[in-house]
Amino acid sequence: MTNEYVVLSAILFTIGCVGVLTRRNAIVVFMCVELMLNACNLALVAFAKQHGNLDGQIAAFFVMVVAAAEVVIGLAIIMTIFRTRRSASVDDASLLKY
Amino acid sequence: MNEFIKPTIEYFELWPLLVVFGVACLGVVVEAFAPRSARYLAQVLLTAGGLVAALVGVVLIARDSEVYADGAARGVLAVGGTIAVDGPTLFIWGLVLVLALGGTLLFAERHLDGGVSAFAGQAAALPGTEAEREASTRGLDHTEVYPLLMFAVFGMMLFPAANDLLTMFVGLEVLSLPLYLLCGLARRRRLLSQEAALKYFLLGAFSSGFFLYGVALVYGYAGSMQFAAINEAVRNDTGNSALLLIGVGMLAVGLFFKVGAVPFQAWTPDVYQGAPTPVTAFMAAGTKVAAFGAMLRLFYVAFGADRWSWQPMMWIIAILTMLLGAVLAVTQTDMKRMLAYSSVAHTGFLLTGVLGVQQTSALADGELTALQAVLFYLATYGFAVLGAFAVVGLVRDSGGEATAMSRWSGLGKESPVVAGVFAFFLLAMAGIPLTSGFVGKLAVFSVALAAGAWPVVIVAVLASIIAAFFYIRVIKAMYFDEPVGDGPTVAYPSVLTATTIALGAAATLMLGILPGPLLDLAGLAGQFIR
Amino acid sequence: MSDLPVLTILIALPLVGALVTAFLPGATARLVGVGVSGVALVWAVLAALTSYTVDGGMQLTETHTWIEALGVHYALGVDGLGLVMVLLTTLLVPIVLVASWHEADAPGNGGSRAFVAWVLALEAMSLAVFTATDVFLFYVVFEATLIPAYFLIGGFGREGRGGAAVKFLIYQLAGGLVMLASVIGFYVVSADAGRPSFLISDLAALDIDPVTQRWLFLGFFIAFAIKAPLFPVHTWLADTTEHATTGTSVLLVCVLDKIGTFGMLRFCLGLLPDASQWATPAVVVLALISIVYGALVAIGQDDVLRLIGLTSLSHFGFIVLGIFVLNTQGGSGAVLYMVNHGVATAALFLVAGYLVQRRGTASIRAMGGGIEKGAPVLAGIFLISGLAACGLPGLSTFVSEMLVLIAAFQHAWWAGAVAVTAIVLAAIYVLWLYQRTMTGPEQVDVRDLDRREVGTLAPLVLALVLFGFVPMPLLDAINPYVEDTLAEVGVTDEAPTVPAADDTGDHATDEAADGAASSQGGHE
């Protein structure tokens, strides 16, 4: 039964991944990253049950802490950009080109 | 069942980590309570002192390190086996600390821009507003950058020392988050800088997602986060190699992002260009060292037994990285972007060393090991790139740093010393003999060739030729071209930047002429312990 | 002189000179430069006369561990080949410095101080190249020569030199990096054999399997073919000689490019004998193409400096041909050719340089001719060095060219036949050049050579004539080396007639004892 969970996590991870690559709004992109992290957590928790040790759950817990810190920083950066440009689109931020 | 066992913490071996972390926290306290006027000096002294103290610690630990197990390695596993303080770790710690010391000096430089540092006076003030101007005229300064630098150094030390996947992940994040912030704090060209921070952040978070999924899959495969247990599982081949393969691939993606390997190099030029130059210098050197240290440990310790399945992947990535980095660097017109692409090419060269791992029994007596070669290359590249970016910070025009390559024409006439030093760094990166870059290149190429990766070595040679072209082009512009307009001006730095540049140049020269001691040191570091 | 590090001192002299002159004012720098290079010349000659014996093998050796982890040694030594190249280098540098006395101070140029410093640095590096007996050391100094050369080309000379310098450096670096792969290959091969080392003596003792040998050979050969320009990779040469000052050109063509043919002898033949034999047909063809193509293109040139550069392409073809026909005449002829070409081309470049200075243009058409009457000394030396370039009997180049041609005919009749045509072509380009620049109806008022200029040319012309009649001293030094090397390759000569038949019979070195025995039988 772990298989199903892992497959579900794979699907969620892929969706998050595609979202990061296709969406333009930085906040939505970031949400998709969070979706990926959540997918990882699901896999970790499922594997924890599979193997009968709690390392996976601990890892998932750490991920949540890390995600919290990451969100604060990420949103702070996005807000800064938004305040200067009035736009949260990834593309509008394109002074840097080849 | 499981009773709580009080963990033993090896305070002596962890001293460098603890000192760096402690100083970072102390820096935050200083930021909160010290009056503004005292902060700059306090932070700089605190940071530099902390780094030196940690460095002393590294040396002491290295002197006392015990031979581990069968004698091929030395060091101890600390805190319940989550941190390995072994030879390679100590080497990388030392390197990161020295580079960070150089970075600190660059951070503290206030002579170049009329008495203020390269960081924004007030990051929260909108660019181009009255508030920004006011912050600027008052000579405000974000001294928070020093604690952030220390946190990043802490991450850079934890990342390669981690002996399980979870600690490694935490290390990765600790190293990344402060850098995301530092990238967005440039004083000049703030939009560019903020944009760099955003890109770096989004792509970094994306890549850590991949890393994490890899962690989950490998955990699913091995049932443990510990490298030793994973290695055991790989050796015994518990089946389900799909989990392992995909897991390794995902972990690799995460690491490749951090080191800027193709196809995950896209952030490098943008971030290198947009970030404040001191940050770029520190980041380019430090991140690469830390991430390659972690990559070596992960692939050699955890997946060493499964070499045959990841080496081909590494071959392809290395080849693509070298070629793309070199080719794109040729097309650049901005100095920082050019150096960024060149760093991509160097990532490829480093990967060439990484994939050169062989069984210990296959090595001749006294032959270079892949670990030794990569560690040495990291040292050579770290110093060269630190110095090169430090020089980039010196060449200015009215709008701040003049990073457009055309503005560098005729620099040889304006300031022969600066041009000469920069040319020297470029030659080192091109791998000309009598510079450190040459010995580094020779080392990584020879381990790759010894491991039978001759196609990679041939491509590496080709890429070196292409790379030589753009380095030489810059040297030609500096020495033989006429200046455009009124030409570039060189801002004369304080002793801080000068020290960093001198450090970089001296290391580059010494490692080029007498690489023996450092190579021996890298060899003495021995193998990883599990 | 037994304990004295003769060669280290020889290298250190110009190196220290370079460092010192870099901080001196221009006029003093010139004097110091000439002094230092003169001392180096004297030192080299003394060393050759007192410490060197002509019985083959490496002499004056010094070996110190340099980088233990890589098995790298600081190892120097000279054999016959190295010795003549060292002498040639030390001879040419003071001449070049004197010849370029005021040139570097001309507006737009980098100044005498830089010029002298770079020239001395180049001399030091070149001497190190010719005396290195460790592949790593050789590679390091081989690449290190490029830096002074780059700045000499880019900093001094005519319009467009920056581009020429970049082209030069890219070509050379490309070659160098290809060679790096082979150098690393040697490391790996020696490591596989038990102990990593870069010493030539260690490497020569290795038994390398043929396929690996071929790869290693390719790496070295490509680098050396670029260095001593061979047909498809020669294009940098003419551009460089066209834009650089003639002093630089002399150093480049007469000293630096010799590293290419030197390397072919030392590394391709010396270390990779099987692969050299395997590659012989292809290399001979390339050499023949270079000989004819270089001469033909030279005929069509309008720029006199470019023309001389292209004649060198032809001459290097001869040298490579001599090396790769793999017999003793060829070998001796090639080494002798290296020396003679160095002297003859140096003279030609310098006199052409003086001519260009006087007329303010390098274009043959723009010069218009008629210099002969106004400046007879100039014209005379021009003629002599030109004729030396096309191998007139009585001049030293004749001996070497004959040796190579005989060897070529021995190797294959068609090779000889093609090579012979070059004599005709050479006569055409030299005489036609002379006719267009020197003869002619109108009398052009030019200053004849002054004493300084004659002083720079006299030793060269003297050497040309002297060695034309008495090539023995050179051949005595060269022959033992050539025989050793060919013994290493395992070639036995069918025709034992060596012009300098003074074979002492005692030239078997330790590592080649068995191979030498068989070849000796062939010689006598």
Add this chain to the structure above:
Amino acid sequence: MAFWILAPIMVVAALGILFVRKAVHAALLLAVVMISLAVLYAVLDAPFLFAVQIIVYTGAILMLFLFVLMLVGVDASDSVVETIRGQRAMATVLGLVLGLVLVTAFSQVALGSAVGLDEANAGGNIQQLANILFSRYVFAFEATSALLITAAIGAMVLAHRERLTPKPTQASLAAQRMRDYAESGKHLGPLPSPGVYARHNAVDTPALLPDGTASEASVSRVLAARGTVRSAPAFADDIDEVRRQLGGGRSDAAADPDRMPEQSGKAGAPASTEEDVPGTPGRSSAPPLRSSDEQRPGDPA
């Protein structure tokens, strides 16, 4: 089975994130995924994570997202314009390939029967987690504090603006007003409120001064800049009369079709072309009445 109910919901919600235009909707869909995940954690014997998922992830992190979205503007919808041609398609294809590989690989993996966490959780899930957290992973746990401090510093640096000048007090403000009045004659008292003496007292209706002219100070400058200020005369039918009584004055203001009041706000008042006037500058016939025009910078009148 909770899994089979929740899995489709989660996938659909996740797919929704890819396709909805508005960021807020994406956030809400993400909340659905996260809460479902929390339930799955509970199913997977991870009660602690169940709680943390709800409290930290859904409660804190997602709220932070929403908070920022509110700041940025809820209406902000995503553009669908591609800047790199074919990037969207490429990404989709790559994603499909990745998903396909992962799904097929993982569905084939034979993991065997799960060991289960009954043994590991003996003595309570939370206690056992704490056991591991504070023994083996204690250093990593401490290291996360570096992350949190970094986050706090980051938020401070990027968002907190230090006050460079002392905060003005009531007294200093009053003194400043007096000074301004003395120096430049700036009006001392409060501004007139809108709509006074006009027929409406909506904020977009300027007050009429006793002479019938509009007081520009009575309407918010933002409205004027947006051009949604109503024309005063339309609400003052008797203005002509007043003028006549005052003697002289022109009567064409109200009759001029261009001067008809415009309905530019939300109310359904008749339209005026007050805002069109800058296009026809020559026709301004009643300068004193063009209250909103005069507030426009660069007006030729």
